[in-house]
Amino acid sequence: MSSFLYSIAGGLLSNLIMIILYKSFKESLSIWTISVCGAVFHNIGQLLIASLIVQDFRVYLYLPVLMVSGVITGYFIGVTTNYLYNHMKKVPLINGLKELD
Numbered sequence: 001m002s003s004f005l006y007s008i009a010g011g012l013l014s015n016l017i018m019i020i021l022y023k024s025f026k027e028s029l030s031i032w033t034i035s036v037c038g039a040v041f042h043n044i045g046q047l048l049i050a051s052l053i054v055q056d057f058r059v060y061l062y063l064p065v066l067m068v069s070g071v072i073t074g075y076f077i078g079v080t081t082n083y084l085y086n087h088m089k090k091v092p093l094i095n096g097l098k099e100l101d
Contacts, residue, residue, distance in 0.1 A: 002053060006046045013045035014038040031085070032078025039074030040067060 018038040021029055043066035050059045 002049075005049050005053070009049040010042035010045035013048075014042035017041040030078070031082045032075055035078030035081065036071055036074035039070035039077070043067065043070045 015038070018034050021034045021037055043063070047059055047063060047066070051057050
């Protein structure tokens with residue numbers, strides 16, 4: 001059950017942040033920047049639940065390690081998403097659909 005709580009808290013917080021960033025700053029932020037922010041806030045959400053479960057805020061000492069891994073994985077996923085988005089435009093079925101913007 002605790003794994004579910006960690007995952008759902010991180011997922012909801014990261015999605016909320018990425019939606020806000022995309023809606024507010026889509027002209028000035030790239031998709032990989034939004035992805036990095038989502039990965040960082042996913043880790044923050046997980047640490048928030050961990051600190052509530054163990055009732056100790058010293059779990060935030062692990063935050064620098066998670067920030068480094070969040071930036072690396074967020075960047076990789078953002079670049080991959082951007083690559084796929086640009087190449088999916090060439091697929092006839094996808095090209096005929098309305099854009100998601």
